[in-house]
Amino acid sequence: MKIAALGDAIMASTLIPAIRRQWPTATIGWLAGQSIAPIVQLFDGVDEVIVLDDQALLRKGRLKALSTIAGTWRALGRRWDRAIVAHTDRRYALLSAACGAHTSVRYADEFAPRKGRWHGSEYARLALGNPSAEVADAHYTALKTDRLPAPPILPGDGPVVVMVPGGARNVLRDDHLRRWPVDAWVAAAAELVTRGYRVVAAGAPSDHEECARVELAGALNLCGRTNLLQLAALLHRADVVVTHDSGPLHLSLALERPVVALFGPTSPLQFLPPHSRTTVLTRAHELPCAPCYDGRNFADCALNLCLTRVPVSEVVQAVTQFIEHTDHVHSAKVLL
Template identity: 35%
Template structure:
């Protein structure tokens, strides 16, 4: 049975779903990853179980002890970290396959050289399968939303009428990936004026800032911090259009094939852009970007500041599913 160490972040985990789909066709797959990923990824076809990474001091050893003796014969490491390889070594997984990175080659039984050419992150993960000689027939991102999550989403969206615009103003990496929050507010007001229902989604960290914003935008709803990943995926399924920064939720919307507008600042859409034919990417491509920094090294954030509300609104209205 395959044991797969998931990436730590939502967007990376979603971009790895073609790998999970390919392995699931061979037989049952067991996943190990951060706890917040569980509600969505344990429902993935072919997944037999999900082991949560223990947090805090000694967490790695506790997780390794839990994994030992379960009959895992092969382990695939999607993250490049040393700790991911050490976990599978301590868990006694006989075959440990991953990229030769972070000084961990001696912990792997198959250390795959990292690609030299520039790749989208999805293709970077698929390169591990190619190195094993496994053909990859399907490269599409894919997630399955549990029925229970759909019911929870229906409750949260009770009373919503008209086309639903879902806005996600967060991005975990840092402010160089975040379009100004007040502009999301201005966009929400414009969409409400045009007959859309508007909801904001995100983590607990976005809840208070968005709530302050919505005090001046009657009619919009704040779902930040109120959903797990499976439930927010069900909310996104209802979206006529989704607007976000380069974030994990952006990739989740891409996997669900929702019409979306993705705003890029410090990061590179060629490497982490939404793999969705229904996506519209707005990226200035300034001489200083993509810098891949958490905060603007030059202090001006022009890569995001030059993206206007009018431009985003125009793109949003062009791709929104209105009347469906």
């Protein structure tokens, strides 16, 4: 189960191919919150998606949470042999407590993510039940892209660059330290527009302020005008996606799109699959405090220089290189 946080859910999708290798004929169910269920339903290899109200569970008080847990128990039934809880917080284990599983493992204790290792491989170890297992071939499960809606119609001609200037927000938290400054997004968008690229600003309704600023630079603003599946279709259509460490980053990688990824307080070694088409831009190496994310919290930081020092010119250059070399498959590159 992984019920919230889009990026984490996509990283946890490495569970599916790992389970299939271990138990080829297993029936796989995924307990997902309403906020991410549309994407989980695209995961190849999942036989059933059980959907719960994650807002009620996490934000609407104890009575609503208890009611949601009881409803989840009824929906799950006592028909499962193994429960895999892809959350570090032990309270999530309550959701699967009555599912009948004789074996349960949780993303904590000996299975807690280790510093410097990609989280996708850590999730795969949960499937194997061995925290020391070798999982060099861990990978996202494929997405059923044939089930995506048609992408939005974009005016004009030229390569499509989708920018996600907001993000790093979910039902649990708002991680502003992961976001590049809005002024930098505006300047990068303006330069890309002058080069003839079709720049699209995308994101959730909560990202409207950032996207509105980017729109002033000549971008098409689709922020809040797409649901999650329509956003996925837009990202799938993109020639390049520019974003920071957020749900759209992982969604773009699962859709096998080239990504310019802005990293600061989090480590790309822990959050990027090893063979993705990604150019990572960061200034974390210039600071003794970065990366500062410890798996739960960030340092008490008033100015995230690890991101703010990334120049606009490097973002524009990285986008241009992807577009001018579209036949070349990129492995992850870190520009220091």
